Amino acid sequence: MTFMGNYANPTNFLRLARVLIPGLAALTCVLLTVGLYLAFFVAPADYQQGETVRIMYLHVPAAWLALFVYMDMTAAALGTLVWRHPLADAAQKAAAPLGAGFTFLCLVTGSLWGKPMWGAWWVWDARLTSVLVLFLIYLGLLALWRTIEDQGKAARAAAIFTLVGAVNIPIIKFSVEWWNTLHQPASVFRIGGPSISASMLWPLVVMAAAFTFLFATLHLMAIRNEILRRRLRRLSILAADADEVSLRSTPPSLETAR
């Protein structure tokens, strides 16, 4: 809690972001380069799917991040409503477009993987539909922030909406077990350990780490932007107030001369 308290101050957070962003960005670039090399030149083709399996190294990390970002936003929503942490709302607002981006990537790459393997771009099975619902929730949250002018009300409304939408996360995770789906069941995070070959698992782990660090980097940058946006708004209001005061204090003789 002391750590959280220290970085409740936006200036302290900006100082931390200045230090962390370059390092995280460099680590992301290294991991992405290594991950793509492993995915294309080290990992073998699948005995059934052939080369198409290489879409997995993009689709699965995007899917994990789609869920991870939403869980991050749920924690931030609790931070807004329960602990009233001053940066929780900024963190939640900054994460939403990134979550929408990863979910969109998951849906598109899934479709591009599904067409050659299933013979269909889209099927209304539980996993695909629940991920589509997640994407719509992200879009709904983005719309909410844009439509409510009062920032405090928008933050509370978005936090409540996020907490309600969190019910979709376990539905996505367990949809392949609860319903009979065309989508395959979990093959990495499962009781009994991963069921895929180590030669395919390691490139997947590296790509997932790369995507996680990519999100961490972009999230820090987006929170920094949000703090600057609020600072800009405050300065604009102060400047407008100062203009109004100077107009009121103008001598009446000058007013009539105009």
Add this chain to the structure above:
Amino acid sequence: MTEDPHFGFVVAAYLVGFLVVGGMTAAVMKDYANLKRALQKFAPGADADRSPDGPRPAQGANNAGESSPRT
């Protein structure tokens, strides 16, 4: 690898991946550049990342960076 009849789907997926990741990165960086430029109008020569009057105590929820000015 390229002889696979479905290799086009792999290329398309990674192309979309680069576009989405590149788009998100570019959007965040462009937003930062615009905000820095706008803040420069209020304090020419100052660094937008640094508070103009030093650290302030937290003011409560939903006003990060919007604390009222000292008079």
